[in-house]
Amino acid sequence: MLKKNLLSLLIANVFLLIFVPLSQAYIGLCCAHCGGNMPLNIPGGGIPETHEFRFKVSQMFMVMGPLRDGTRDLDNAAELLGPANGTTFAVTPEEMRTYMTMASVAYSFTDDFAMMAMMSYIRNEMDMQFNTPLQSSTGTRGFTMTSDGQSDLTVLGKYRLYKDDNLAPTKQASVLFGLSLPTGEIEKEFTNNPVNGQNGTILPFRMQTGSGTVDPIIGVTLQSSTDPWWYGANAQLEAHVYNNDQGYRRGSELRYDFYLMRQVHSRVVLLGELQGWYEGTFNREPYRGRILGEGHAGGTPSGGFLSPLFDPKNYGGHKLAVTLGLQFQPIPLHVVEMAATIPIYQDLNGPQLRDDYMLQFTYYVELPTKKSRRYTGFKAPKELGF
């Protein structure tokens, strides 16, 4: 009897040794405090552990085109190029490429309150096609319009309203609030336009790198996990409430996001997101168009728009996109994310360029300060799995 018990104890132990490492719970690549896993492309998504910094750098590449009105793609040459009469245009965009390098820093002051600041450097390139008269007068089919510079600075606070556990929550709800500050520019000008008299005039709305206004941001974040799944929902509104120095403002912008992540390894997480985006039109033209006639035929405000890009009504709409990605932890306290986004539905106030695809690479580092409960000098605390 005793022998039999010992034997079964031995078998049980061997069984445990073999199978326990496989069934061990994942705690997430990031600190348990923020929920463990969260897509890195959601502004204000995860938060650092209390009294810790998080530095995030991200490189984004986005391609837009062709032009679309409503849910229908347009053919430049057949439908849009012609005299600048309001229905057809002298110059139309074919494709836009945006390169954006983002940097952000976040710090948690208490278990429930964190602040973050983010800023980008943007480069825009837009391939433009001329109508027949401009093609003959310039001797070229079109040109690539460019602009680059720093974006607006976003400062956000995140306050946790609910959590089911203070140190390692599996359910939490937070509110976000903050401001986008006008550090970007709204008077970028043409520099390489082959058409006489166009260089030095104002570039269209989306080639500008800022909104020109102080914009309030509010949002909510819901995060849950049931190992090995992490999931949640976010919504964020950026309102544009007054006119900038050029006398216009951007349409308000609502973004929402549902995400589902599956941790497949102690250092690897797969992620999927459904992202939505609503934006209104611009409320009117900049002073330099409305009064000085820049962007209009004949250089006068009564002339038709040279390009659909100058019309404030050709912006905004509703978009839905799917993002698939992967997160990887190369060393403790570091996380890398690679993600690709493709649109699945776009109903746009047009004609305007529609989204084509987006690629994003993000790297972040957590830095515990001496006040952090994870602080162990220069070594990461192994017992917590970081």
Ligand SMILES: [Cu+2]
């Ligand atoms: Cu975390």
